[in-house]
Amino acid sequence: MKKNNKIIKILSPGRTCLFGDHQDYLGLPVIACAINKYISLNAFENSFSVFKIQLPDIGEERLIDIYDDFKHLEKRDYFASSLKVLKRYGCIPDRGFDITITGDLPINAGLSSSSALIIAWIRFLLEAFGSTYETTVELIARMAYEAEVLEHKEPGGIMDQYTISMGNVLFINTSERASFEIIQKNMDGLIVGESGIKKETINTLGNRKDNALKAIEYVKLKNPEFEIKSAILEEYKDYEKDIPFELRPYFFAALKNHSITLKAFNEFKKEKPNLRYLGTLMNEHHLVLKDILKITVPLIDQMVSKAIQAGAYGVKIVGSGGGGSIVAVAPLEKEQKVIEAINNAGGKAAYKVNVDMGARLMD
Numbered sequence: 001m002k003k004n005n006k007i008i009k010i011l012s013p014g015r016t017c018l019f020g021d022h023q024d025y026l027g028l029p030v031i032a033c034a035i036n037k038y039i040s041l042n043a044f045e046n047s048f049s050v051f052k053i054q055l056p057d058i059g060e061e062r063l064i065d066i067y068d069d070f071k072h073l074e075k076r077d078y079f080a081s082s083l084k085v086l087k088r089y090g091c092i093p094d095r096g097f098d099i100t101i102t103g104d105l106p107i108n109a110g111l112s113s114s115s116a117l118i119i120a121w122i123r124f125l126l127e128a129f130g131s132t133y134e135t136t137v138e139l140i141a142r143m144a145y146e147a148e149v150l151e152h153k154e155p156g157g158i159m160d161q162y163t164i165s166m167g168n169v170l171f172i173n174t175s176e177r178a179s180f181e182i183i184q185k186n187m188d189g190l191i192v193g194e195s196g197i198k199k200e201t202i203n204t205l206g207n208r209k210d211n212a213l214k215a216i217e218y219v220k221l222k223n224p225e226f227e228i229k230s231a232i233l234e235e236y237k238d239y240e241k242d243i244p245f246e247l248r249p250y251f252f253a254a255l256k257n258h259s260i261t262l263k264a265f266n267e268f269k270k271e272k273p274n275l276r277y278l279g280t281l282m283n284e285h286h287l288v289l290k291d292i293l294k295i296t297v298p299l300i301d302q303m304v305s306k307a308i309q310a311g312a313y314g315v316k317i318v319g320s321g322g323g324g325s326i327v328a329v330a331p332l333e334k335e336q337k338v339i340e341a342i343n344n345a346g347g348k349a350a351y352k353v354n355v356d357m358g359a360r361l362m363d
Contacts, residue, residue, distance in 0.1 A: 006044060008042075008097075008127050008128055009362040010120045010123045010124050010359065010360070011039075011041075011360055011362050012038060012117070012123070012164060013039075013105070013116060013356040013359065014039075014112050014164070015032050015115070016033060016035050016111060016353070017032045017319060018264070019031040019264045019282070019285055020032070020261045021316075021317070021318065022208050022257065023258065023261065024156075024158060024159045024174040025157045025212075026212055026216070027228065028258050029173050029174060029265070030159045030174060030261065031171050031268065032163040032172070033163065033168065033355045034164055034166075034355065034356040034357070036353055036354045036355075037353065038104060038116070039101060039103040039105050039113065039117050039120045041099060041101050042101075043100075044097060045097055045098075046095075046096045046097060046098050047096070050063050050064060050096045051066060051096055052097070053079065055102075057101075058107070064080070066094070069084075070083060073151060073152065075152070076114075076152060078117065078148060082118055082147040084151060085147045085151060086126070089131050090130075091126055093125070093128070095128075097128065099124070106194055108198040108199055108324070109194045110318040110319035110320070112163075112319075114148065115161050115164050118161070119161065122140055122143050126140070127361060137358065138162075140165045141158070141161040141162040144161035144165065145158045148160075148161065155209050158174050158178055159174065164358065165358060165359050166358050167356055168184065168357065169187055170182055170183070171265050183265065183268040184273065184355070185355065185357075188275065189275055189313070189331060190328070190329060190352065190354070191328040191335060191350060191352055191353070192318075192325055192327055192351060193303050193307065193325060193328065193343075193347045194325045194349045194350070195297070195324060195325060195347055195348060196299075196347065196348030196349075197297060197300075197323030198323050199320055208250065208293055208295070212253070215248065215250050215251035215254075216254075219242050231258075232255070232259065233255045233258075233259040235255070236251070236252055250292075253293050257285060260284050260285045260288075264281050264282075267281075275331070279313025279329045281314065282313075282316045282329060283308070285316050286304060286314075286316035289316065289321065290317070295320070296317050296321060297322065299347070300317050300323070300326060303342050303345045303347050304317070304326055307328045307338050310330075310341035311330060312329065312334065312338045313328075313330060314328065314329050335352055339352070
C-alpha cells in the first residue's frame, strides 16, 4: 500500500520472553519471540488537522492536534511521545486521520501490549507521512524504544520493541550497540497462561535494575576492567567478596540468567532444537526469577507448578513480574492438558500461541 492511499492498516503482535528476563537493562542478551496475539490499527484520512483515535476495547477516545509540539508529556502518553520522537526523524504529519485501534492482545498481562501499540502507531505514522530516514524494522524498533523508554525515563530495555518489530524467535544483544539474530522462525509447543493479576512493571523493574547495577558498580570499584557481558557464572565466587551482602543475589542472578540464556541460544541455533532441553533451561531460569529476584506471586507459582505436573517440559514467568503471564513449552500430546491445568490452577486464561512474523502493513 502506498503512502498516498487513504486507508492504512497495521497489525502488531505481542511478544513473550523465553530467556533473559531482567537482563536487557543490564546490556545482556535475551531470547524472545513475537506471538500471534495482536493490536490492529485502521486509519482513514479525514479532512481535519487532527488524529481522532478510538480505543473501543477500553472505552476511550483521543484527539491529537497534528501540530502539537508536546513540550510537556503526560505520564505514559505514548501517542504523544512517539510523535515527538518521529518528528526528530523527519516524520512530519500534514493531515489528519480517523483511527481505530482494537485487538486480542491482553493488557497488563506481560505480553507487551504497550509496545505493540507503539509499534503499530509508529508504523502507521511512517506509512502516512514518511521520514528522512530509510524505514527498516530496526529503525522502527529504535524509534519505539525512544518513545516508550527514553522519553518517559522508564527502566525497561529494548527487548519488547525489537521483538515485536522484527518478529520470529530473536536473540537480541542488548548492549550499547544493539544487535540481533533471528534464530528460529517457528517453535512448537508454546503456551501462554494469563494470571489475571496486573503486572507491576515500573517499581519491579526499577528496584531490581537499581540493585543489580549497584552490585556491578561495587565489583568495578575493585576490578576496573570488569564487564558484566563477558563475566561467567563460574567467576561469581571471585567477585562475591566485593559486593555488600544484600546486593549479592542480584549479581548472582545476572550471571546465572546470562549463562542460561547463552545455553538456550546455542540450542536454538540447531536445525531442530531439543524442546525438552530448552524446557529444562526454562525451569532453571524461572527458579532464579522466583527464588532470587522474587518477582512471582502465589498464583503464578501455582500455575507454573500445575503446568509442569501436567507434562510441560518447562514453564516460567514472563516479563517484569508481580503478576502478568507465564509461558510454557510442552510436547504436542500434552498441550491440552497443560492448558487445562493452568486454567484449573486459577489462571485467567491459557492458550496455545504460534511464533509471529512481526509488525506489518496489511492489504
